[in-house]
Amino acid sequence: xxxxxxxxxxxxxxxxxxxxxxxxxxxxxxxxxxxxxxxxxxxxxxxxxxxxxxxxxxxxxxxxxxxxxxxxxxxxxxxxxxxxxxxxxxxxxxxxxxxxxxxxxxxxxxxxxxxxxxxxxxxxxxxxxxxxxxxxxxxxxxxxxxxxxxxxxxxxxxxxxxxxxxxxxxxxxxxxxxxxxxxxxxxxxxxxxxxxxxxxxxxxxxxxxxxxxxxxxxxxxxxxxxxxxxxxxxxxxxxxxxxxxxxxxxxxxxxxxxxxxxxx
Amino acid sequence: xxxxxxxxxxxxxxxxxxxxxxxxxxxxxxxxxxxxxxxxxxxxxxxxxxxxxxxxxxxxxxxxxxxxxxxxxxxxxxxxxxxxxxxxxxxxxxxxxxxxxxxxxxxxxxxxxxxxxxxxxxxxxxxxxxxxxxxxxxxxxxxxxxxxxxxxxxxxxxxxxxxxxxxxxxxxxxxxxxxxxxxxxxxxxxxxxxxxxxxxxxxxxxxxxxxxxxxxxxxxxxxxxxxxxxxxxxxxxxxxxxxxxxxxxxxxxxxxxxxxxxxxxxxxx
Numbered sequence: 103x104x105x106x107x108x109x110x111x112x113x114x115x116x117x118x119x120x121x122x123x124x125x126x127x128x129x130x131x132x133x134x135x136x137x138x139x140x141x142x143x144x145x146x147x148x149x150x151x152x153x154x155x156x157x158x159x160x161x162x163x164x165x166x167x168x169x170x171x172x173x174x175x176x177x178x179x180x181x182x183x184x185x186x187x188x189x190x191x192x193x194x195x196x197x198x199x200x201x202x203x204x205x206x207x208x209x210x211x212x213x214x215x216x217x218x219x220x221x222x223x224x225x226x227x228x229x230x231x232x233x234x235x236x237x238x239x240x241x242x243x244x245x246x247x248x249x250x251x252x253x254x255x256x257x258x259x260x261x262x263x264x265x266x267x268x269x270x271x272x273x274x275x276x277x278x279x280x281x282x283x284x285x286x287x288x289x290x291x292x293x294x295x296x297x298x299x300x301x302x303x304x305x306x307x308x309x310x311x312x313x314x315x316x317x318x319x320x321x322x323x324x325x326x327x328x329x330x331x332x333x334x335x336x337x338x339x340x341x342x343x344x345x346x347x348x349x350x351x352x353x354x355x356x357x358x359x360x361x362x363x364x365x366x
Numbered sequence: 367x368x369x370x371x372x373x374x375x376x377x378x379x380x381x382x383x384x385x386x387x388x389x390x391x392x393x394x395x396x397x398x399x400x401x402x403x404x405x406x407x408x409x410x411x412x413x414x415x416x417x418x419x420x421x422x423x424x425x426x427x428x429x430x431x432x433x434x435x436x437x438x439x440x441x442x443x444x445x446x447x448x449x450x451x452x453x454x455x456x457x458x459x460x461x462x463x464x465x466x467x468x469x470x471x472x473x474x475x476x477x478x479x480x481x482x483x484x485x486x487x488x489x490x491x492x493x494x495x496x497x498x499x500x501x502x503x504x505x506x507x508x509x510x511x512x513x514x515x516x517x518x519x520x521x522x523x524x525x526x527x528x529x530x531x532x533x534x535x536x537x538x539x540x541x542x543x544x545x546x547x548x549x550x551x552x553x554x555x556x557x558x559x560x561x562x563x564x565x566x567x568x569x570x571x572x573x574x575x576x577x578x579x580x581x582x583x584x585x586x587x588x589x590x591x592x593x594x595x596x597x598x599x600x601x602x603x604x605x606x607x608x609x610x611x612x613x614x615x616x617x618x619x620x621x622x623x624x625x626x627x628x629x630x631x632x633x634x635x
Contacts, residue, residue, distance in 0.1 A: 226462075234459035237419055239448035240476050 122326075129322050133251050136244040146249040147256070154215040154250070154317075155257030159264070161210055166198075166265035169206060170272025173197055177273070178281055188287035192295030194273030195266075199296065199305040200361070203266035205353050208312035210265075211258060212345035216320035219250055220341040223324025224334035232325075247325065251317050258313025259306050266305070304360045311352055316345045372397045372529060372561045373418060377427035380413055387413050389585035390427065395529075400555050400562040402572040404607065405582035406616050411565040414582070415531050418563070419453060420444045431529065449477060452527035456534040458518035460506040466493070466517050467502040473524045492520040495557075496550055512543025516550065523554055530560050536568040544568070548575045569608050573597065581607065583616065 140147045177193045223246065226232050232242045270292070277283040296302065320341045327337035373395035380388040387410040395401045403411050416422040417429050423437040430436070431447060439447060460469050470489045474480055480488070493499045496516040506514060515535065522530060532551060536544050552575040555562040566572050572579065573593040581589040581604060589596070589604045596604060606614030622628070 229457070229462070230455045230459035231461055233421070234453070234455055234461075236421065237448060237451065237453040238473050238476070239445040240473070241445075245476070 125326070126318075126322050129325065130318050132243050133248050133318065133321070136241060137248045137252065139244040140248045140252045146245070147252050150250045150253030151257055154211075154219065154253050155261060158211055158214050158257070158261060161214055162207055162261045162265050163268050165206065165210055166203070166268030167272040169202055169265075170194060170198065170269030170274075171276045172272075173202075173269065174273035174276030174281070178277055178283065187283050189291050189295070190273070190277045190283050191270075191288035191290075191292035194277070195270055195292045195296050196301060198266040198269040198273075199301050201305075201353070201357070203269060204262045204305050204309040204312060205349060207262040207265040208258065208309060208316055208349045209346055211254075211261060211313075212316045212320070212349065213342055215254065215257075216316050216341050216345050217338045219254070219317070219320040220324040220327070220338045221334060223247070223250075223321060224327035224329075224337050227325065227327060228329035228331075228334060247321050251321055254317030254320070255310065255313045258316070259309040262305065262309035262312075304356075307360075308353065308356050311356060312349050315348045315352060319345050319348065370397050371395065372432060373563070374430040375414070375418070375427070376430070378414075378417060378424045378429060379426040380410070380417060380422065380424050386585055388417075388424075388582075391582065391585070391587050393580055393587065395561055395563055397561050398555075398559060399577040400552060400564065400575060402564045402566060402576040402579045403582060404566060404569065404572065404579060406607075407567075409582045410585060411582060412533055415453070415533055415563065415565055418529075418531060419448065419451060449525065450527055451529045451531065452522035452525070453531040454515070454518055454522045454533065454535055456537055457511075458506075458514040460509075460514055460518055460521070462506050464506075465502070466498070466504050466506070466509070469506070469517060470502075470521045470524055472521065477525060488524070492524055493517070495523075495554065496520045497546070510543075512539050512546065515539065515543070515547055519547070519550055519554070523558060523560075526558050526560075528560055530555065530558075530562045532562065532564045532566070534566055535564060536566055536571055544571055548572075551575055569610075573608075 173194045174190065177190050177197075178187060181187050181189055181193065223232075226246070232246070235242045235245060274288065278285050278288050323337040323341045323344070324334075327333045371394045373393075375391060375393040377390045377392060378388050379386070379390055391410075391414070393401075393403070393414075403414060405411055413422065417424055418431070418436065420436045420439065428435045428437065432450075434443075434447065436444070436447065460466075461472065464472065467489055470492050471485050474485045474488060490499055490502065493502055496519050498513060498516055498520065501509065501513065501517065506517070509517060519535075530551075535547055535551065539547060548571045551562060551564060554560070564572060564576060573596065576593065578592055579590065579596050580587050583603055589599065589601050591599065596608065599605065599608070603615045605611070606616060612618050
């Protein structure tokens with residue numbers, strides 16, 4: 103390829119990327135605009151809460167327990183060197199509610215519920231179900247997209263809280279039951295070390311933001327998917343990749359704002 | 367075609383990017399009639415339905431339904447107009463997460479405040495009209511292609527539309543299902559006092575059920591007439607289409623470079 107062709111190719115990629123960002127932003131605004139139905143006819147949102155939230159429970163609870171158990175083991179090994187084993191409860195809880203709970207729950211949610219949302223909307227588009235709805239004078243944004251969006255936004259903080267709770271339980275099982283850390287120290291250190299406003303509320307805010315990002319990306323990719331088998335599979339992959347990177351990027355930004363006082 | 371027109375399509379032009387699809391077509395669909403629009407694959411038949419439904423806007427000309435220019439309607443006006451239309455998609459486009467019953471009831475629940483008991487009766491009546499009352503509890507995945515098309519037809523006429531559009535309703539059906547769907551299109555149109563537009567390739571089935579036929583090729587209307595006129599037409603395009611001839615005005619070969627050159631054959635070899 104000549105230099106001119108390379109430049110033309112690059113220019114086209116940039117224009118396409120800018121166009122796509124604009125289209126995604128418009129899509130997000132449309133979701134908010136059509137959100138009234140999701141609350142007026144809340145049973146539509148509840149149905150989606152079941153498929154995205156309740157159906158994700160198993161993976162969230164099991165993963166949360168194992169992450170807590172690993173934290174218990176690793177934390178104990180590290181704290182023992184400084185004779186601070188009693189602080190294990192505080193370490194497990196803070197790690198979970200501040201970081202691991204919101205981030206890992208969001209990553210799991212993107213892989214399990216986000217990819218399912220993309221595939222479902224993409225297939226509905228490929229099989230003309232969305233066009234059929236449009237032709238029936240029923241807005242797919244109001245009837246399909248907005249309820250799924252709010253279901254994702256509502257379920258994400260709840261799943262994150264459950265992930266953290268199961269993680270604390272896993273840490274307790276390993277630290278107190280298996281290794282023998284004093285039970286009273288474990289819980290009292292946790293109670294003293296975790297601040298409701300600073301740690302738990304900030305963790306919830308993080309998971310709410312992740313919920314907005316993951317669900318919006320999943321729905322946009324599904325709605326924008328080319329109506330072919332390859333198009334839907336590509337969109338599903340993009341959902342997981344884009345959501346994961348967005349979660350990690352947003353986590354850094356939010357952590358910098360929320361916890362900078364403690365770091366700097 | 368003397369009856370009052372429900373749909374008027376005048377000088378409609380449409381292109382996908384720089385590829386022209388329709389180049390000034392004029393069609394009229396009178397009230398109460400069943401009209402077929404035929405033509406080869408990619409000639410713009412489905413595009414025409416999308417223009418009538420307001421999913422696409424013409425680059426020139428207009429589509430008028432009941433006196434209203436479709437592409438000039440705002441979002442609310444378009445949705446109000448669409449509530450008077452029904453469209454049967456090529457493969458039914460049934461909602462796969464809903465039962466047959468819920469598919470047919472969908473529009474009634476969305477657009478009306480009818481109590482569930484009345485919706486139940488209406489759904490069973492619509493399913494009975496297409497001969498599938500006994501399938502109301504099944505999911506779309508449990509239906510055959512012909513049955514799915516008939517359920518989709520029941521859903522299409524759920525709110526008694528004034529204009530019914532059919533996109534390739536006979537595609538992929540066995541001869542019995544094909545005949546059943548063809549007869550249903552005619553009988554439902556007459557029972558509802560609606561106007562139907564059937565976009566199809568199936569000449570023989572269409573000639574049995576429609577009142578008037580338009581042939582589209584190269585973006586323009588190349589022939590039109592009643593089934594009797596079409597059967598006796600000596601226009602080369604119509605003759606080729608009706609009799610399924612391999613070559614004629616519609617060439618068998620897609621335009622390409624010299625065949626011998628492509629095979630690297632030299633003269634004398």
